[in-house]
Amino acid sequence: MCSLSAVLFLGEAEGGKILVFPVDGSHWVNMNLLIQSLHSRGHEVTVVRTATSWYVKEHAPHYRSLTVALPSAISIEQEDFFVTFLVKMLAIHKEGATLSGFVKFYWEMLGTLSNIHRQASLLAVEMFENKTLMQSIRDTQFDVVLLDPGLPVGVLVAHELKLPTVFNVRWITSGEGHFVVAPSPTSYVPMSGYAVSDKMTFGQRVKNTFQYFLNTCIDRFIVCPHYDRLVDRYFGPDVKFYDLLQGADIWLMRVDFVFEFPRPTMPNIAYIGGFQSTPSKPLSSELEEFVQSSGEHGFILMSLGTLVNGLPEEITSEIAAAFAQLPQKVIWRHAMKPPKNVGNNTLLVKWMPQNDLLGHPKIKAFVAHGGTNGIYESMYHGVPIIGIPLLFDQFENVLRLEERGAAKAVDATQLTRQSFLEAIQEVLHNPSYGTNMKRLSALHRDKPMHPLETALYWVEFVMRHKGASHLRTESYRMPWYAFYSVDVVCFLIAVVLTLTAVVVGSIRFLCLRLCGRRKTKKE
Known part of the structure; x- marks a missing residue:
């Protein structure tokens, strides 16, 4: 049905x-x-x-x-x-x-x-x-x-x-x-x-x-x-x-x-x-107040995108425990049951203006699953990534940024609070991640249109x-054999084989005739 x-056909x-x-x-x-x-x-x-x-x-x-x-x-x-x-x-x-x-x-x-x-x-x-x-x-x-x-x-x-x-x-x-x-x-x-x-x-x-x-x-x-x-x-x-x-x-x-x-x-x-990337807009008063409370340490953003509402509880608990040990504030898009070990520095939200937060001057890092939209928004604003790839192309996306020195990947199945904390601290304290992402941002924005x-x-x-x-x-x-030039290759092989056969046959014929003449002379 x-x-x-x-109505599909209103006026022009x-x-x-x-x-x-x-x-x-x-x-x-x-x-x-x-x-x-x-x-x-x-x-x-x-x-x-x-x-x-x-x-x-x-x-x-x-x-x-x-x-x-x-x-x-x-x-x-x-x-x-x-x-x-x-x-x-x-x-x-x-x-x-x-x-x-x-x-x-x-x-x-x-x-x-x-x-x-x-x-x-x-x-x-x-x-x-x-x-x-x-x-x-x-x-x-x-x-x-x-x-x-x-x-x-x-x-x-x-x-x-x-x-x-x-x-x-x-x-x-x-x-x-x-x-x-x-x-x-x-x-x-x-x-x-x-x-x-x-x-x-x-x-x-x-x-x-x-x-x-x-x-x-x-x-x-x-x-x-x-x-x-x-x-x-x-x-x-x-x-x-x-x-x-x-x-x-x-x-x-x-x-x-x-x-x-x-x-x-x-x-x-x-x-x-x-x-889809655009300059950031001002935050709501509640979010701005939370972000400003981070002081000189700034804040970290975490989101798993629009398709995945949450990780299994045993993983989210480890993530929450690692966040709780950081001096930075954390804004975490998490629509499922609140994880254990959530620290006072972590704000759980069901929705957030991701692009506007990524463009905020106090942002320090983005914890993301590696979806394309989040990758490009982060690259546009020059924010380094701690990647937790989960499905489909996310592993490839995070790898591309890793190759360019702008991201650090974490295996979700091997994630512990210690390994996750170390990954965050490496991105936060090693300036090369931020520098490399800002370089990508400059290249990404430099377009005629x-x-x-x-x-x-x-x-x-x-x-x-x-x-x-x-x-x-x-x-x-084109048929597959024409697209891959199989017919052309076969034709050329046939030509080479034919020429080879003609040359070999000719040489053999000449050799036999020459041998025959010598034999006749000897007789």
């Missing part, structure tokens, strides 16, 4: 009409900022959401919503999903790097991943089967589809509507977005899921190559079948899901190479890493020109 929360908007397919949770924080800015420039934005979405609200001043009711809620739209998933993953990781632990981890992860995409794919079914809804969308005459390809249902809808697409992306079905659209040599480009720098040893390159094949197999056999069935059902056998995914007009990549390792890129990729303005420019570019096909390579349409 589907219901429109607002001053700007264009944009159909948006977001992903819930922290991804929505990024998308929401982008559509707020698009709305402020006169564009009419319609957001497709599910009835169970807990971040994408049905009513908002800057967009109209199209609400689709699914047979069951998508797992990631359930507020306790990531907490439950985190507890399971920490328990598995704690068992150690045993074969049984490895198999258990991937079995759990792959089953969950497959279920998420199966549920998400039903959004396309509900929309395509509702002919009235699809006709009303066509009648609205949207100019572009803006989508987050982490759950790529919007790719199918855009193809059905014959509309150009813009990806607000870092993650796609197979991992980081570059791996689908740009060359990614395993010799120096770390694969998604493998936390290593771009300067790899031989052993690391072997593991990196293995990770590439593992990611490819997961994508092709676990994720893509859910969308392949839909493509075959609605578009026929001549259309391939992966071709649709690779055929986006513009990729708004939430990446900045101040943070990312250098790698090949493509002309239809626009880099908007840190586009703010990343948000870059994003807006390219969305409007696609709307003005009805796409950007001149920037998009058509290599994804």
